[in-house]
């Protein structure tokens with residue numbers, strides 16, 4: 001434990017900084033505008049743009065909700081409107097913005113400026129709007145065929161709004177795009193998500209159609225709760241591990257951390273609130289509906305959540321949210337840490353994906369209704385989702401697997417690596433009675449009268465937050481809580497959509513045949529619910545996901561428990577497990593292989609960077625401090641001896657430091673040698689890293705921490721947890 005009593009200026013160079021002031025948008029009379037007056041001012045929505053004729057808008061809408069293609073002529077009208085909109089607001093450049101398999105976003109800027117017959121003009125052609133051609137070979141491609149076919153294409157995704165990003169010295173128009181190879185292979189995260197939306201739409205429409213519910217289309221909806229840490233910028237740049245890896249590779253926990261539960265929902269520090277206010281302002285201008293902000297459990301940890309939107313927009317927005325947090329943080333002399341576990345010993349960060357299905361008629365398919373029949377529909381949809389998770393929990397686990405998320409899943413703070421479904425007491429009781437063959441009748445008195453309003457009330461009220469569940473029903477949506485804070489959400493969303501689409505399709509067939517066989521809609525829905533409850537009952541778990549008993553119990557139930565990324569990723573290329581993705585065309589076999597390779601390689605590379613950084617920091621920081629102090633101590637010991645006035649404390653301290661240093665150094669040697677003799681095969685290599693080297697690095701970290709605790713504060717050259725977590 002480091003017990004600094006005061007910030008030692010010679011060791012760390014951070015001062016508490018004044019808040020940054022910003023100007024809130026004003027009207028011409030200097031009165032502050034309401035958010036609703038400037039919300040979305042930096043997004044271009046072709047549906048409301050004055051420059052676009054109504055007929056073209058109609059056409060664009062049809063294109064965005066079906067497989068219809070946009071004509072060049074219409075694209076030109078949009079391009080002209082966009083260039084006028086963007087340049088009149090000061091934009092000089094545009095870019096196709098896409099999400100390669102790095103998990104972050106990519107952009108290449110082009111000027112609107114052009115020369116026509118020697119005359120300077122602003123111009124965006126229809127084809128520039130619709131298609132770009134970045135070099136695909138420079139993005140992760142996992143050794144897929146496309147490596148040799150370097151051409152990649154970005155193509156405009158008109159379901160997600162274009163937006164202007166402002167910098168100090170200008171504005172740039174961002175055009176959301178999908179990124180595919182010459183052969184049509186998805187090189188990005190967005191393309192499969194868009195395909196999964198097509199699947200979920202078709203399947204859900206079939207389902208609704210079978211039970212006479214009117215809808216023109218169904219989309220999945222998503223709201224992301226984003227957690228992050230803020231630390232002072234000076235501390236960040238004094239910690240090579242944070243700069244290189246996003247997390248502290250060692251660091252002694254301060255005496256007080258989160259034991260007193262005094263940070264969660266606590267009053268927000270002024271400097272942090274100033275940051276949040278500017279952050280929200282930026283989001284509003286971008287048309288991102290930021291709704292909540294608060295302190296999270298760990299000191300220095302915060303959260304934001306938006307109002308939900310269509311999954312594809314939500315996925316784009318979340319990338320922008322992460323980028324905006326980072327950008328605004330720096331203006332306030334903070335650095336935002338998105339890593340899932342920046343500090344050992346306090347909570348890490350996640351991202352809850354709230355997910356549901358909604359129709360264009362405003363029906364939320366996971367909303368319990370007020371009528372018996374809407375209750376049976378609601379129960380059937382919940383049962384479908386449970387069945388989907390039961391079948392494909394392993395794939396969902398694979399979709400959220402990363403080196404950084406491994407530090408969080410299964411630790412006693414975050415959902416376990418076993419995927420299960422939490423329904424809350426009421427629904428679980430209903431499901432149990434259905435499974436036990438008590439004919440479920442909404443008007444029956446099970447334990448309670450679930451006729452009408454009560455089920456709605458109970459299902460809603462019953463969302464007592466079981467924080468330990470990775471996939472929880474919370475009133476009118478499911479919440480995937482195992483997603484990492486730094487992750488792009490497109491991959492888990494595509495998998496979730498595809499899994500549910502598969503079950504909805506089978507369910508539609510079932511309902512069609514039951515109903516054509518004479519069953520009432522309600523009866524058919526109940527039989528369907530029973531069918532899925534019977535088959536997937538094992539996935540339902542309302543208990544404590546952190547407990548060891550659950551690990552044992554889950555194993556008995558046959559639920560997979562992939563503890564690490566290299567354990568989880570092979571599901572992607574297991575043909576039995578991935579058939580639901582290849583059959584529906586959400587992913588091709590090749591694309592899954594690509595993702596498996598990219599993610600495995602990424603895991604290895606990230607860990608290797610961590611190990612190298614750790615070894616370097618030990619040589620450049622830990623050992624020099626230790627050696628200096630040992631010299632000092634031995635001088636003291638020698639002087640004492642000379643003066644005949646010996647004390648055991650110095651000798652004992654010297655001995656302890658010496659012991660920790662020697663053991664540490666032996667482990668470091670061990671690490672260096674092991675790194676030289678890793679297996680060739682990537683998956684095997686990843687497994688050795690996860691199984692042997694990562695635990696070894698954690699042991700090394702322990703020795704560093706011991707030394708940190710024994711070395712005088714002013715001789716420790718790195719910012720400590722105390723500094724980073726508590727100084728604002």
Ligand code: ADP
Nearest residue numbers: 221222223224305306307308354355356476477
């Ligand atoms: P709760 O407090 O019950 O978790 P909130 O209303 O605070 O509910 O929502 C938490 C997150 O869930 C928000 O990001 C919100 O937008 C999202 N959310 C709410 N309803 C839905 C829905 N139908 N589909 C997807 N996300 C939703």
Ligand code: MG
Nearest residue numbers: 225352474479
């Ligand atoms: Mg939540």
